[in-house]
Amino acid sequence: MNDCVAELSHISKMYGTGDTAVVALNDLTLRVQRGEYLAVMGTSGSGKSTAMNILGCLDRPSSGSYQLNGTAVQDLSDDALADLRNRELGFVFQQFHLLAEMSALDNVILPMIYAGLSAEERRQRAITALERVGLAQRLHNKPNQLSGGQQQRVAVARAIINQPGLLLADEPTGALDSRTTAEVLDLFGELHRQGMTILIVTHEQEVAERASRLVQFHDGRLLSDSANP
Numbered sequence: 001m002n003d004c005v006a007e008l009s010h011i012s013k014m015y016g017t018g019d020t021a022v023v024a025l026n027d028l029t030l031r032v033q034r035g036e037y038l039a040v041m042g043t044s045g046s047g048k049s050t051a052m053n054i055l056g057c058l059d060r061p062s063s064g065s066y067q068l069n070g071t072a073v074q075d076l077s078d079d080a081l082a083d084l085r086n087r088e089l090g091f092v093f094q095q096f097h098l099l100a101e102m103s104a105l106d107n108v109i110l111p112m113i114y115a116g117l118s119a120e121e122r123r124q125r126a127i128t129a130l131e132r133v134g135l136a137q138r139l140h141n142k143p144n145q146l147s148g149g150q151q152q153r154v155a156v157a158r159a160i161i162n163q164p165g166l167l168l169a170d171e172p173t174g175a176l177d178s179r180t181t182a183e184v185l186d187l188f189g190e191l192h193r194q195g196m197t198i199l200i201v202t203h204e205q206e207v208a209e210r211a212s213r214l215v216q217f218h219d220g221r222l223l224s225d226s227a228n229p
Contacts, residue, residue, distance in 0.1 A: 039200050109123065213225070
């Protein structure tokens with residue numbers, strides 16, 4: 001099995017044209033190894049969010065190539081890209097993005113709707129995922145009946161439900177207090193120990209220190225790449 005889950009090769013991304021053009025990424029090369037826990041840091045405008053969007057198949061580069069689990073992403077149609085995203089990637093965001101009218105269980109079931117599973121299998125897998133993140137007693141609660149930390153745990157359960165090759169987390173603790181941040185980071189640490197590949201974008205040093213590798217962006221380029229002590 002290839003030990004590289006995601007590989008960005010000489011990626012550039014430009015928005016706009018002519019005098020108003022903005023270079024968000026400039027010849028970026030980055031490899032994410034299978035089973036690694038990688039933190040990405042950088043000031044606002046450094047390119048880290050653009051790189052996250054390209055890694056997440058939410059945006060396409062202006063030039064360069066992207067391989068996700070051996071698939072050449074830049075060659076895919078929009079439909080094939082959506083299928084790959086659903087199959088290979090999990091997403092955790094700062095603002096949870098849970099559907100307010102649905103229970104925790106139904107929110108976690110959603111990504112499996114197009115996976116070809118029976119309704120009962122989807123339900124059982126969702127229950128298992130919520131148990132895995134410590135919410136066995138909250139299956140039928142709606143988001144407004146859950147704390148911020150519990151909502152983020154539901155979001156993590158939803159992100160891992162299809163057993164993605166890569167879990168992408170964009171400022172996942174940005175809306176949480178310090179105690180809840182620690183709880184969510186403990187959860188990420190446990191998922192990593194179980195073999196999940198995680199890439200987390202953050203501006204918080206204490207969050208980045210939980211990862212095994214830290215990369216820093218500056219002006220659309222890789223400024224540094226080092227193992228965390």
